[in-house]
Amino acid sequence: GIQVEQxxxxxxxxxxxxxxxxxxxxDSVNNLQWFHQNPWGQLINxxxxxxGTKQNxxxxxxxxxxxxxxxxxxxxxxxxxxxxYFCAVGWGGYNTDKLIFGTxxxxxxxx
Amino acid sequence: SQTIxxxxxxxxxxxxxxxxxxxxxxxxxNPNLYWYRQAAGRGLQLLFYSVGIGQISSEVPQNxxxxxxxxxxxxxxxxxxxxxxxxxxLCAWSRTSGAExxxxxxxxxxxx
Numbered sequence: 001g002i003q004v005e006q007x008x009x010x011x012x013x014x015x016x017x018x019x020x021x022x023x024x025x026x027d028s029v030n031n032l033q034w035f036h037q038n039p040w041g042q043l044i045n046x047x048x049x050x051x052g053t054k055q056n057x058x059x060x061x062x063x064x065x066x067x068x069x070x071x072x073x074x075x076x077x078x079x080x081x082x083x084x085y086f087c088a089v090g091w092g093g094y095n096t097d098k099l100i101f102g103t104x105x106x107x108x109x110x111x
Numbered sequence: 112s113q114t115i116x117x118x119x120x121x122x123x124x125x126x127x128x129x130x131x132x133x134x135x136x137x138x139x140x141n142p143n144l145y146w147y148r149q150a151a152g153r154g155l156q157l158l159f160y161s162v163g164i165g166q167i168s169s170e171v172p173q174n175x176x177x178x179x180x181x182x183x184x185x186x187x188x189x190x191x192x193x194x195x196x197x198x199x200x201l202c203a204w205s206r207t208s209g210a211e212x213x214x215x216x217x218x219x220x221x222x223x
Contacts, residue, residue: 030209041199041217048211099212101154
């Protein structure tokens, strides 16, 4: 099956710093999503980005499907950015789309 | 707008007891529905998905089963819980295959 690897596994930042999270995948994918899991476990949709670049406020994401990776940029980090960030790829044929999750990047932002 | 509900939010059950977790979606029709499980400190794993009423696909052989009795209702069940069934269970929906998936608040299950 497909492998989804995220790096770094852990990241500690001071408020105001910038960071880049990476997601590598081992096969062609139908789609790609980035999520933020807050301390209560809720998965918050950040980006649906099978290819290209998107921006939403301080966050942006780029997926290069041909090279099988995606990047999530967080600028001017805030303490509320803390949590676990997951990359998930949609893999499988028609009507069998399943999200395969990476192991996540745990981000801690300190004031 | 669309909303996804799950209940209960938390559950503590003894080994060997039955299980029923419910997920409902509002504001859309004929969604694809999914059940995922997250073990402590790990990523999510797809358990079941459904593209329509009565249509269930299983991804992982296990002690669990799923049913979709109504268009926007998805139920996860077990006849006899095992310790290894403990985890965080999340329901998700999408408009169609390949589309963005949206997750519910989850049910935290502890089997004792």
